[in-house]
Amino acid sequence: MLFFEPLRLSMAIPLGDLCYMKILIIGGSGTIGKKVAAAFAHKHELIIAGRNSGDINVDISSAASIKGMFELTGKVDACICTAGTGYYGPFETMTQEHVLPGIGNKLIGQINLVLIGKDYLNEGGSFTLTSGIAAQHPAKNGACVAMINGAVNSFALAAAQELKQDKRINVVSPGLVEDSKDRYGAFFPGYNLVPMSKLVNAYILSVEGAVNGRILKVYS
Numbered sequence: 235m236l237f238f239e240p241l242r243l244s245m246a247i248p249l250g251d252l253c254y255m256k257i258l259i260i261g262g263s264g265t266i267g268k269k270v271a272a273a274f275a276h277k278h279e280l281i282i283a284g285r286n287s288g289d290i291n292v293d294i295s296s297a298a299s300i301k302g303m304f305e306l307t308g309k310v311d312a313c314i315c316t317a318g319t320g321y322y323g324p325f326e327t328m329t330q331e332h333v334l335p336g337i338g339n340k341l342i343g344q345i346n347l348v349l350i351g352k353d354y355l356n357e358g359g360s361f362t363l364t365s366g367i368a369a370q371h372p373a374k375n376g377a378c379v380a381m382i383n384g385a386v387n388s389f390a391l392a393a394a395q396e397l398k399q400d401k402r403i404n405v406v407s408p409g410l411v412e413d414s415k416d417r418y419g420a421f422f423p424g425y426n427l428v429p430m431s432k433l434v435n436a437y438i439l440s441v442e443g444a445v446n447g448r449i450l451k452v453y454s
């Protein structure tokens with residue numbers, strides 16, 4: 235029997251090759267997040283979160299805000315984060331005041347989503363965090379973001395070894411995506427644009443596939 239309406243479920247129900255899930259997407263109204271949400275919307279129940287957008291308000295830089303979000307959502311089958319920023323600016327004048335906000339936001343924010351959210355993730359559920367190409371190929375002025383992305387990747391590698399109840403965690407590491415060409419293209423001279431469909435597939439692989447502890451690099 236197939237359902238094509240969104241379902242309110244407390245657990246994923248396997249139906250042959252199909253599996254309906256309750257998926258939380260933090261940042262699901264953003265450039266990447268909205269394309270990810272669109273890919274899942276026709277087959278899963280979605281909850282979109284953001285500071286000022288989506289169904290639920292959350293600021294991932296606050297642990298209390300994250301806890302409050304999960305209290306509202308209840309248990310979910312997948313938690314995707316496509317939110318978080320860090321400082322881009324000249325290395326020569328960079329200080330810890332430039333660096334710390336991004337650590338509290340994209341790094342600690344995503345770490346807290348896992349540390350707090352693991353108690354709200356159903357057995358067999360998954361986390362999908364987002365890092366970025368800067369971890370491996372930083373652009374000029376990108377030292378802060380490179381460090382944050384690398385730390386997100388390393389955290390997920392370690393957490394995958396320790397999550398219980400078949401819970402999984404992966405990181406999608408996007409290159410410069412085609413939808414961000416106008417916004418960020420000038421900061422990344424020589425970087426190849428990543429098609430949105432290719433990037434979205436990495437999130438699908440993480441959520442609907444069996445991969446665990448993987449850094450899904452979507453750049454060449």
Ligand SMILES: NC(=O)c1ccc[n+]([C@@H]2O[C@H](COP(=O)([O-])OP(=O)(O)OC[C@H]3O[C@@H](n4cnc5c(N)ncnc54)[C@H](OP(=O)(O)O)[C@@H]3O)[C@@H](O)[C@H]2O)c1
Nearest residue numbers: 261263264265266284285286287293294317366410411414
């Ligand atoms: N775009 C690219 O080419 C690219 C390349 C490599 C890596 N990435 C990474 O991919 C992720 C998404 O990028 P994007 O371009 O899609 O960003 P974006 O367009 O700015 O969207 C970010 C989304 O996250 C939400 N958000 C931001 N800060 C938040 C916070 N503290 N708490 C909760 N929600 C927050 C925003 O909504 P509100 O404003 O309502 O909070 C927005 O919906 C980022 O981590 C970025 O570094 C992007």
